Amino acid sequence: MPPLLEARNISKAFGRFVAVAGVDLVIRKGERRALIGPNGAGKSTLLSILGGQQAGGAGGQVRFDGDDVSGLQPEDLARRGVGRTFQISRTFRKMTVAENMLASLLPRAGLIYSLSTQRLNILREQADAILTEVGLARRSGTIVDEISHGDRKRLEFGMVLATRPRLLLLDEPAAGMGLQERQELMAMMLDQVTRNGITLIFVEHDIDIVFRIADVITVMARGRVFAEGNPQEIASNKDVQDIYLGSGH
Amino acid sequence: MTAHHRHESIIWLGAAVAAAVVLFAFGPGIALLGTEIMIMALFACSLNLIMSYGGMVSFGHAAYFGLGAYGFALAIVRFDVPPALALACGPILALLAALLFGSLCVRLSHIYFAMLTLACAEITYAILFQAYDFTGGDTGLTRFVAPRFGLTPQLYGLVVLVVLLLSLLILRRLVASPLGLAIRSVGEDPYRTAALGYNPRRVQLAAFVVAGGFAGLAGMLFSVFHGNAFPDYAGLAFTLDALVMVVIGGLHSFVGPIYGAIIYLLMKTFISRYVGEWELVVGIVLMAVVLGAPRGLAGLAARLGIPSGGRKS
Amino acid sequence: MLAVQVVNGLMEGMMLFLIASGLTLIFGVSRIINFAHGSLYMIGAFLTYQLVPMLSDGTLVGFIGAVLLSAIAVAALGGIFEILVLRRIYGSEELMQLIITVALVLIIRDIVKLIWGRNDVLVSMPAELSGALKVADAYFPIFQLAIFGAGLMVIAVMILVIKFTRAGILLRAATDDRGMVALLGINQQTIFTSVFVAGSFLAGLAGGLAAPFGNINYMLDTTIIVGAFIVVVIGGLGNLYGALAGALAVGVLKSMGVLYYPRLSMVLIFLIMAAVLVARSLGRAGVTR
Numbered sequence: 001m002p003p004l005l006e007a008r009n010i011s012k013a014f015g016r017f018v019a020v021a022g023v024d025l026v027i028r029k030g031e032r033r034a035l036i037g038p039n040g041a042g043k044s045t046l047l048s049i050l051g052g053q054q055a056g057g058a059g060g061q062v063r064f065d066g067d068d069v070s071g072l073q074p075e076d077l078a079r080r081g082v083g084r085t086f087q088i089s090r091t092f093r094k095m096t097v098a099e100n101m102l103a104s105l106l107p108r109a110g111l112i113y114s115l116s117t118q119r120l121n122i123l124r125e126q127a128d129a130i131l132t133e134v135g136l137a138r139r140s141g142t143i144v145d146e147i148s149h150g151d152r153k154r155l156e157f158g159m160v161l162a163t164r165p166r167l168l169l170l171d172e173p174a175a176g177m178g179l180q181e182r183q184e185l186m187a188m189m190l191d192q193v194t195r196n197g198i199t200l201i202f203v204e205h206d207i208d209i210v211f212r213i214a215d216v217i218t219v220m221a222r223g224r225v226f227a228e229g230n231p232q233e234i235a236s237n238k239d240v241q242d243i244y245l246g247s248g249h
Numbered sequence: 250m251t252a253h254h255r256h257e258s259i260i261w262l263g264a265a266v267a268a269a270v271v272l273f274a275f276g277p278g279i280a281l282l283g284t285e286i287m288i289m290a291l292f293a294c295s296l297n298l299i300m301s302y303g304g305m306v307s308f309g310h311a312a313y314f315g316l317g318a319y320g321f322a323l324a325i326v327r328f329d330v331p332p333a334l335a336l337a338c339g340p341i342l343a344l345l346a347a348l349l350f351g352s353l354c355v356r357l358s359h360i361y362f363a364m365l366t367l368a369c370a371e372i373t374y375a376i377l378f379q380a381y382d383f384t385g386g387d388t389g390l391t392r393f394v395a396p397r398f399g400l401t402p403q404l405y406g407l408v409v410l411v412v413l414l415l416s417l418l419i420l421r422r423l424v425a426s427p428l429g430l431a432i433r434s435v436g437e438d439p440y441r442t443a444a445l446g447y448n449p450r451r452v453q454l455a456a457f458v459v460a461g462g463f464a465g466l467a468g469m470l471f472s473v474f475h476g477n478a479f480p481d482y483a484g485l486a487f488t489l490d491a492l493v494m495v496v497i498g499g500l501h502s503f504v505g506p507i508y509g510a511i512i513y514l515l516m517k518t519f520i521s522r523y524v525g526e527w528e529l530v531v532g533i534v535l536m537a538v539v540l541g542a543p544r545g546l547a548g549l550a551a552r553l554g555i556p557s558g559g560r561k562s
Numbered sequence: 563m564l565a566v567q568v569v570n571g572l573m574e575g576m577m578l579f580l581i582a583s584g585l586t587l588i589f590g591v592s593r594i595i596n597f598a599h600g601s602l603y604m605i606g607a608f609l610t611y612q613l614v615p616m617l618s619d620g621t622l623v624g625f626i627g628a629v630l631l632s633a634i635a636v637a638a639l640g641g642i643f644e645i646l647v648l649r650r651i652y653g654s655e656e657l658m659q660l661i662i663t664v665a666l667v668l669i670i671r672d673i674v675k676l677i678w679g680r681n682d683v684l685v686s687m688p689a690e691l692s693g694a695l696k697v698a699d700a701y702f703p704i705f706q707l708a709i710f711g712a713g714l715m716v717i718a719v720m721i722l723v724i725k726f727t728r729a730g731i732l733l734r735a736a737t738d739d740r741g742m743v744a745l746l747g748i749n750q751q752t753i754f755t756s757v758f759v760a761g762s763f764l765a766g767l768a769g770g771l772a773a774p775f776g777n778i779n780y781m782l783d784t785t786i787i788v789g790a791f792i793v794v795v796i797g798g799l800g801n802l803y804g805a806l807a808g809a810l811a812v813g814v815l816k817s818m819g820v821l822y823y824p825r826l827s828m829v830l831i832f833l834i835m836a837a838v839l840v841a842r843s844l845g846r847a848g849v850t851r
């Protein structure tokens with residue numbers, strides 16, 4: 001079976017600074033891939049290239065499900081089934097939680113340009129169902145600006161879920177939370193990923209979580225892939241311990 | 250939800266009846282003023298759609314107001330279109346121009362978007378101003394129809410009131426529709442919507458074209474009102490008028506621009522009777538609003554329990 | 563004829579640069595689009611009109627003195643506005659910042675009407691600068707050459723300040739990266755105020771210098787600000803050298819346009835502005851975070 005994602009020689013420079021320098025990434029269907037590395041390693045930039053946020057501005061070739069998708073706009077990739085969350089969550093902060101969900105359901109339902117309020121009301125059930133899944137049912141009427149950081153992470157995850165992604169890119173989904181909340185959140189996300197048969201690439205600094213969840217771990221440093229392997233291989237890799245674990249994380 | 254709807258409908262009905270009473274009760278002078286307020290309110294509401302909902306600040310919205318006026322006037326003067334049909338030519342011309350200019354403008358964001366809308370409007374103005382043979386240049390087009398088609402101020406005011414109410418009804422439905430939600434989402438964070446599968450520029454364009462069309466409708470009503478068309482209708486001053494109305498009335502509110510138009514034109518009419526420098530007062534009020542009540546009059550009204558038709562649904 | 567037109571254009575371009583430089587400077591550092599920049603220019607012109615007869619009418623010394631005093635007064639006005647009003651809204655929506663400068667436009671325009679009335683006023687040309695220089699068969703007005711020279715001097719001073727003084731280094735740091743300045747431990751507020759004062763000074767200076775050149779009236783503000791927007795957009799917002807190139811190009815184009823296509827010149831300039839913006843949109847960058 002061909003890989004779901006095959007990225008070759010990916011590179012991206014900001015001015016003269018090279019943030020990603022010739023990265024290869026091959027992801028099987030159903031795989032859970034962790035992307036780790038010190039701050040500034042280029043992990044977020046790599047996700048942006050895969051998600052289309054750097055459309056046209058990056059070098060290399062990306063194939064998704066057999067098709068060449070290099071340089072496509074984010075909306076095209078989203079429609080093909082690449083969903084992502086951002087390191088700093090991006091939600092619609094002045095709208096209610098429920099409206100955020102509804103807005104996320106519009107593209108799949110083909111209703112972006114619809115004027116039918118009735119159709120919108122039909123989507124409300126789906127929105128409520130997803131909110132329940134991600135544990136936000138009770139927040140549905142609240143303006144996003146007023147919910148907690150953790151709830152915003154849940155919401156953003158639910159919004160991406162609403163687009164029915166086949167490949168999910170999560171950028172530090174559990175960062176900035178207490179231990180317990182972090183574990184609950186990861187358990188919820190993992191459950192959804194499993195049940196919906198979603199392939200996962202995630203960036204995470206919490207090594208315990210990474211080792212527990214990932215099938216394969218890619219270690220990045222200074223824009224390059226520094227090591228790649230299953231958790232045991234990575235755990236026993238002396239260089240990784242030096243470079244990554246030794247850098248204060 | 251339905252009780253809320255009924256409540257809102259009653260308020261709208263009450264406001265409409267009150268407006269009609271004002272038109273007929275206080276003589277032609279007030280009827281004329283009321284009509285101008287309603288036309289400018291429609292213009293400001295169209296700008297509000299892209300500003301408060303679509304997150305786009307335009308420095309060139311008057312282009313579509315002006316083209317609404319000229320579409321109507323030119324259809325009669327240059328193409329001998331029957332007046333009844335010419336009425337439609339105004340908004341249609343504005344709509345087409347908004348489609349053309351908008352498809353360029355929505356590629357940019359923030360201040361660059363604003364600057365390109367300004368450039369488009371100034372190009373429009375310059376063409377209207379300089380194409381003497383066709384548009385009449387700076388002397389404009391006059392005496393092609395009787396002002397208000399000869400209707401009494403009261404009767405024309407009633408016509409404008411009906412058009413305004415229908416337009417608000419359409420805009421209200423639009424805002425509550427899936428497209429309205431899409432416009433708000435793109436207005437808040439275009440990158441997020443793109444990552445969800447929207448083409449944000451196309452959604453912005455949809456909002457821009459609708460706003461342009463309603464601005465054109467207002468411009469056409471204005472042209473009928475005065476029985477003329479001047480390049481100034483597409484000028485920066487008209488755009489700034491509408492911007493000021495939206496802000497004074499209250500950003501992020503559906504009815505704010507209506508409050509804004511009322512206050513602005515009342516100030517213009519009554520203060521200027523006593524002091525010539527009424528804009529000084531407008532400037533001070535504007536500063537006070539930005540510093541003290543950034544949600545404008547609608548925000549103040551909401552605190553007193555008057556529904557502002559805000560964005561929560 | 564052509565040469566005269568080019569010189570005319572360069573001189574107008576230099577005026578445009580003086581106006582636009584302040585606007586772009588303020589934007590580069592504070593991200594404020596100052597709609598009232600044209601109004602400050604207008605005040606500079608009216609103050610010069612007021613001061614010239616008080617100092618020494620029709621002489622070069624009187625004129626220069628009046629222009630400098632006007633520019634200083636306008637700079638002070640800008641400083642007061644920044645401290646009393648602008649400071650409160652740096653954190654708020656872009657639109658609110660814009661609207662507050664629009665409010666200032668309305669206020670200044672009416673105050674100008676109150677003080678100087680609605681009719682055009684004229685500032686007499688200093689005797690030393692009237693007349694024309696004859697080169698070959700063409701006459702070049704001395705006043706315009708002098709304005710061009712004054713513009714060059716302002717540019718030289720600006721470059722010296724930006725390249726070699728501590729203030730200039732801070733300014734560059736602030737334009738490139740506002741977080742940087744905070745890291746350096748410098749009060750960002752002080753920088754914003756200084757830059758606004760400097761920008762206002764340039765607006766006042768431009769208004770004063772241009773005063774003898776044309777009619778001065780209360781409607782100057784919008785004409786001037788729209789011209790400045792064009793230049794700043796063509797040169798790239800916040801880019802001083804871009805503004806210089808943009809200003810000279812627009813100035814020359816305008817005067818050539820007047821020569822060859824008088825009815826198209828206005829449209830032409832805005833078309834160029836639109837083209838620059840559209841071209842820039844084609845190379846837009848993405849987001850990472």
Ligand SMILES: Nc1ncnc2c1ncn2[C@@H]1O[C@H](COP(=O)(O)OP(=O)(O)O)[C@@H](O)[C@H]1O
Nearest residue numbers: 014019037038039040041042043044045046850
């Ligand atoms: N938009 C940008 N402009 C300039 N530099 C950037 C931009 N985005 C990221 N960088 C730089 O690229 C490098 C990699 O950033 P990033 O991908 O966010 O790293 P990571 O996610 O691994 O911490 C960093 O040094 C960062 O400063």
Ligand SMILES: [Mg+2]
Nearest residue numbers: 043044045087
């Ligand atoms: Mg990162």
